Amino acid sequence: MLKLGVPSKGRLMDKTFQWFGSRGIALRKSGSEREYAGEVEGVDGVELVLLSAGEIPRELAAGRIQLGVTGSDLVREKLVNWENVVREMAPMGFGGADLIIAVPQAWVDVDTLDDLDAAAAAFRARHGHRLRIATKYHRLVRDFLRQAGVADYALVDSQGATEGTVKNETAEAIADITSTGETLRANGLKVLSDGLIHASQATLFRTSRAEWTGEQRQIWKALERQLGL
Numbered sequence: 001m002l003k004l005g006v007p008s009k010g011r012l013m014d015k016t017f018q019w020f021g022s023r024g025i026a027l028r029k030s031g032s033e034r035e036y037a038g039e040v041e042g043v044d045g046v047e048l049v050l051l052s053a054g055e056i057p058r059e060l061a062a063g064r065i066q067l068g069v070t071g072s073d074l075v076r077e078k079l080v081n082w083e084n085v086v087r088e089m090a091p092m093g094f095g096g097a098d099l100i101i102a103v104p105q106a107w108v109d110v111d112t113l114d115d116l117d118a119a120a121a122a123f124r125a126r127h128g129h130r131l132r133i134a135t136k137y138h139r140l141v142r143d144f145l146r147q148a149g150v151a152d153y154a155l156v157d158s159q160g161a162t163e164g165t166v167k168n169e170t171a172e173a174i175a176d177i178t179s180t181g182e183t184l185r186a187n188g189l190k191v192l193s194d195g196l197i198h199a200s201q202a203t204l205f206r207t208s209r210a211e212w213t214g215e216q217r218q219i220w221k222a223l224e225r226q227l228g229l
């Protein structure tokens with residue numbers, strides 16, 4: 001069998017089911033709405049596993065599932081050297097969101113990463129501690145800021161309502177996902193002009209770690225054909 005991990009709820013699940021459905025493969029939850037087991041019709045040998053989108057990268061890395069649908073941001077965030085661990089098989093054209101760095105709109109002199117770097121140094125000199133950036137995307141933000149040459153900051157962990165941390169004075173800037181931009185605006189924040197860390201979308205991944213049996217390779221070939229990959 002080939003195990004396919006799919007987000008267990010919400011928009012990502014519905015759109016994933018539609019994406020496979022329009023390619024002749026019916027995915028559905030079996031049993032009750034709250035049961036996390038699934039059924040696959042239209043291709044033999046594929047087993048559906050419903051998981052949290054955030055756990056799918058780790059399950060792929062561990063080889064407990066061979067295929068998985070999740071946001072490209074989550075794979076990059078959760079897996080060290082993700083390119084060695086999974087392969088991107090198909091961007092799916094939904095679940096789009098940008099991981100960005102945003103600062104208060106009131107910071108009229110800060111529009112770029114260079115400006116942020118200068119503001120961070122000034123902030124430290126004035127306040128005696130580093131400028132705080134709230135995020136749940138620690139790895140992606142650190143890598144991005146290192147490459148941009150911004151060093152004088154501290155990450156603070158925020159697992160939700162991240163845009164609120166600035167008003168609540170637990171951070172000066174944030175790095176979070178945005179789609180319409182409404183949450184940023186409502187919280188008086190603006191995106192740095194060169195502050196796009198990653199443009200994410202739902203993506204079909206396959207694990208490159210696990211050894212595949214001959215049977216699994218056959219199933220994959222059939223699936224690839226059916227999906228037109």
Ligand SMILES: Nc1ncnc2c1ncn2[C@@H]1O[C@H](COP(=O)(O)OP(=O)(O)OP(=O)(O)O)[C@@H](O)[C@H]1O
Nearest residue numbers: 052053054055071072073074095096097177179200
């Ligand atoms: N407006 C949006 N807000 C948040 N995430 C979005 C948005 N649009 C697309 N996404 C994507 O959805 C994915 C996150 O989905 P979801 O919140 O279901 O995952 P999760 O972290 O596993 O959640 P949970 O822990 O609640 O199960 C990410 O890849 C993210 O980029």
Ligand SMILES: O=P(O)(O)OC[C@H]1O[C@H](OP(=O)(O)OP(=O)(O)O)[C@H](O)[C@@H]1O
Nearest residue numbers: 159160161162177178179180181182183
């Ligand atoms: O640009 P917008 O369309 O306003 O969307 C962005 C918001 O949506 C997400 O939050 P979500 O409600 O998924 O919850 P979270 O805070 O737990 O991430 C994200 O974290 C932003 O807060």
